[in-house]
Amino acid sequence: TTEPAPTGTTGGTGKGSSDGKLVLGFAQVGAESGWRTANTESVREAAEKAGITLKFSDAQQKQENQIKAIRTFIQQKVDVIAFSPVVESGWDTVLKEAKNAGIPVILTDRAVDSQDTSLYQTFLGSDFVKEGQEAGKWLVKEYEGTSEPVNVVELQGTTGSAPANDRKAGFAEVVKGDPKFKVVASQTGDFTRAKGKEVMQAFLKSHEDIDVLYAHNDDMALGAIQAIEEAGKKPGTDIKVISVDGIKDAFVAMQEKKINVVVECNPLLGDQLMELVKKVAAGESVPRRVEVEEGVFTQDQAAAALPGRQY
Amino acid sequence: MSTTLTKPLHRFSARHAARLPLMVTATLLVAMFSIGSVQYEGFFSAQVLLNVLIDNGFLLVVAIGMTFVILTGGIDLSVGSMVALSTMLTAWLVQQNGLPLALAVPVVLLVGAGGGALMGWVIHAFEIQPFIVTLAGMFLARGLCYMISTESLSITDPTTTRIAQTRVLLPGGLFVSPAVVIALAVLALAFVVLHHTRFGRTVYALGGNESSARLMGLPVGRTKVMVYAVSGLCSALGGLLLTFYMLSGYALHAVGMELDAIAAVVIGGTLLTGGSGFVLGTALGVTVLGLIQTVISFQGTLSSWWTRIVIGGLLFVFILLQRLFGGSRQAE
Amino acid sequence: MTAPPTPRTPARTPAPASTDRPVLEARGIRKAFPGVLALDGVDLRLFPGEVHALMGENGAGKSTLIKVLTGVHPPDAGTVSVDGDPQRFTEPLGAQHAGISTVYQEVNLCPNLSVAENILVGREPRRFGLVHWKALHRRAARLITELELDLDVRMPLSAHSLAVQQLVAIVRAVDIQAKVLVLDEPTSSLDRDEVAQLFALVRRLRDRGVAILFVTHFLDQVFDLCDRVTVLRNGRLEGEYRIDELTPVTLVHRMVGSELSTLDELAETSHTGTAATPESADTPFLSARGLTRTGSIQPYDLDIHRGEVIGLAGLLGSGRTEAARLLFGADHADGGELRIRGERASLRSPRAAIAHKIAFCSENRKAEGLIGELTVRENIVLALQAARGWTRPLSRTRQDEIAARWTEVLDIRPADPEAQVRNLSGGNQQKVLLARWLLTDPELLILDEPTRGIDIGAKSEIQRLVSRLASEGTAVLFISAELEEVLRLSHRVGVLRDHRLVATLPNDTTLTPDRILGAIATGATS
């Protein structure tokens, strides 16, 4: 007996918690970086502050696990489900299950590519493509007026991961307009400092004149800076450094004039998320897309911004 | 004249000793489920168990293939990547090239089985350690995924989506996905093959002592090639099930699944040195891993690192109890 | 009797008149391993309906020839033909398909499978394409009873002693309907009765027209069973003879190639009969009282004095090995009391036994004795080194010295201490194992089938060594399936039956193999 999925197995909300508090099931990607940990912490704190019971699950970077976690949330009849998708694709089935169970879903940090937009209520997060574009824009502006060729090396994130794909694409989109920019080498540094340093060291040996380093995240940039210094060059001057994320260490480096610009990708979306959760649970309408406040920081802003960095 | 071959006193236990760990594992599993039920609201339901199957059907299929390989004393590290490649290939064929699903499925299965057979042949013909050959296979399959696309490819093909969202209803309002049915069918088939066919018995013989098996006139080369082909086929099938589960093809799917599969097989009581173990144990092993996941999800208060620590800890307690109650088979 | 070597008979004798052409023929076989030319231009002819012995010293190339014939090793030169057709087997399976069924020298079976499966794997009876387990067990049980054995064919093979495993291997080979049956030292750990059973079986097969190639180091078995014999020496063909052209002495002469003291030894078959137990008044070196292990050996009492050789006799599976293992801590006794040098001792592990200066040379050299990958030198010094602990290594010079000395004494071939042990011939491996324990200077030496697969010359050398050790004060527990050997060496003989020590007989002039067999049969305690 095969049939389409049963509908409305539960329906309604508010059964998740005995004490009448709202229950939010949050399926996090993992804890692969300090950025992610800050993201988790922000959600945790905000939930506590907002008086929402948080069911937290960590997927260890695996989509399977995230889907399993969402199933468990459905099983446990939480009021709202929020999650940061590991990737954009492949969520339809489980989101349908959630919809059938009458549980609203909020996406954070990353979008999904579902055709059926009724499957989630809203998206709260950053736009990685935009971050890449911002990085590109800064570069174009920095070299405005010169016509000499500019050699760029790129440290990509984990091959195939959404931020890596998007930050690369966004950057390329902006930069390709001007033929003087040439990406001479592009290699994955797996978002880690150690890998960033190792790859940069190899770049420095195989490419004589590197003008700019574009790193998909701060950790790789910080690793690469060490490599540049060991090669006897000055990061930020001899080789300009562009980075994404905006962790505290990056701001310190920026203050030391080792990084030229940081495109922020803000993980602190907890409070915004809880707002949305409350609204969604109450059945109020919410905008389809909520962007987190993010900025682009340059060296002169670094000193001022540093004390406020929380992660 | 009569030869005095007095029967050993413990004939029963000697013959059944091999099955004891299996029973112990099953018992522990029941205990784990009971503790979960007492501890967590909503845990004690048949659907929770079925969900373990729904969420791990693909792993079960992959681990079954791995069981064949490990029983011969080999190892197959390529399964995780092969799963990813299958999802990618399916998505690419169906979504980008518009191939009907009915054609894509056999292609994918063929690629899996063929890749496996090729690795088996290299292992046998050139006497290279399986670890290194299948590691190369792992790199290659994952690399081919990236070459197809670094992005995740969604599948919106209506047939595929319909199959993916089909549920097999069971009495009592319970349901499973077709993948579960397929996985259980593969399990039954694997059981029959391993225990009731010449090929299956040769697999065990090979694991017992490869050079003896050769001298006994068993088709060692053919069996080895076939075993890796089975594993490749199972990972391709697992990949297809995962494709239905996720409705997408992605190069980063199933990262590290080879370890999960190996762990499931070994927790299920199969010796990594080969020759001893049961495919049913593998099913129990997969259930153990899945149930641990479920317990963690139900707990719902663990931070990322505590999740890992607790998974490790539960695994530790489990194998500890398994050792303590499962007799004193010494480490090989 | 010291017979002078008889004059050489012509190297070739005409083929038996009864047959026309050989069923299996090898010509000019050459096979080299790195550093060793194992076979050099060897010919062999096997005719239907004959039992053909393949003789030669340890390392002469017998097993290698068999492996070349059956497709385990490809020959470097030469041809193998079956029924006149040249063949190039690449796998044992191919030889099997061509009608050649083989029992290789060591037990080559799968310990994890049941006895029944070991007999029938690859040829399982099937129904609807699936293995018909009932039929399989029935057929295996029937085959087993044909050799008048009684064992549960569903038990895993590993639960059985080496001798049983050897029989299972034979049963497997015999079951294959073959034109040629090759048996490489099938009797090396079998008792008289099993040997008799096996011979009866072989004769039945021969009468059916099967050609049998038979390797053994027991001369009497050759003369008892075989029609013709091919002798190898140092990898070369020495000659092919009808058995009635030869006497034991001339045969040994052909194998060894020169007049040697071992020929004298050969004549000396009557036992020495040293009944007087030395120092029997003292506290025994080791004394067991009611020592037992459930499921393997009933409680037994045994005293072993310094300088005394105790033999253990019994039928296949009577528990000799089991009894010995308790004295070495290889198995843990679960009842009874053990005293060593008069003091209570409990042997938790072999290590504890070794600390009491006990040595145990296992019957199963492949599984329990040698480390195949290591060199001859390393295998020889291993026990000594283990006893010293890893922090007190034997210097390399010392190791070389020891290895060279024992290679010489036991005539281990090739005399290359850096050869991997697994590449040695069976008999030479056995010598390596013996050397390992002999050099540890034990106070109690337990030898379980120490002469398994060893040629006549080396065997007498080993017997001499054991006697000499005993006369120097070592206590020896000597287990062998060969009763004559036990009688020749022992001061007293313990008789086991059904996992029970039924008698301990002093080895005076009245003790004969028949009396021991009588004791086994009646189970009488004396």
Add this chain to the structure above:
Amino acid sequence: MTPPDDTGARGRPARPDRAPDARRLTEHRLFWPAAVLAALLLGNLALTHDFFAVRVQNGHLYGSLIDILQFGAPLILVSAGMTLVIATRGIDLSVGSTVAIAGALACEHIATAKDPGSLSTVTAAIAVAVGVAAAIGLLNGLLVARLGVQPIVATLVLMVAGRGVAQLITDGQIVSVSSSAYKMIGGGYWLTLPFAVLLAAALVAVASLVTRRTALGMLIESVGGNPVASRLVGIRAAGLLVTVYVVSAVCAAVAGLMISSNVSSADGNNAGLWIELDAILAVVIGGTALTGGRFSLGGTVLGALIIQTLSTTIYTLGVPPETTLVFKALVVIVVCLVQSPAFRARLSRRRRPAAPDPATAAGDLTARRQEVHS
């Protein structure tokens, strides 16, 4: 006992002449790994002609070769420990987690210390890291040796949990430290050479001295080669097993210190991720079989260097990340085919069809590496 002298020497079996020196060289177990490494390096040289260039900069040597050594040092260490474990028929999956834990402990200790730069702080940090690693090894060893748990599951526990522990220590953050004394371990130079390389070389040298100059190596090989026989010979296998797991963990810990010190920060999640696979690969390329027994630390070092050279090659050649893995796969396949005697035998047979040269034929057979034996 002294054997009697009266045994006359009997005839020795015929032996063909020893193989010529060239063949002896190719038969040496380190020949093929070394050849592969040389080929990789020369390939690089052909593509980037200043690949071998080493110059002095800031008072230390600087160049691609130095990089390979420096980044290879942690892998060499982990692989060396892994070699011993594999020689006993075991496997240690927990090394990656141990790398992370050691780095996390040390950096956390230094970061919270009053005086991060002082030698005493760093020494204490190292002691803590190595001590905890030894405890991890002890746990692995006891599970394997005492409880008889299969090594792969026993160490899987800590592989999973260990990374969690590392993150627990760092609170999921990347802990940055600025301590020049600590920086020395993985990023510093001594006598113009990277300190990490000297440290790794020293530790590997100690390991090979201890295993080869004492009987340890032989006992490990015999436990791995035949555990049943080893027990009957009186080798205390349990002690040996525990020892090798402890050594492996300690090696991993030192590697973890190097990795974290090189980037002056500890990353609980990513440090040493998948290093266990690379280490096992290095061991296997180096000629040690996963089935235990004979091991070769020299081979392992070559194996680790091959892997590191391969990564560097990928960066230098500019292989795009999407094809990196395919490239790696092809290299690994070529490496193992070249090392496989059976493959070489086939190749030479094809090249000289049916040339009845007995000498080569004999060589080919080495190849077949018959486990089957009388």
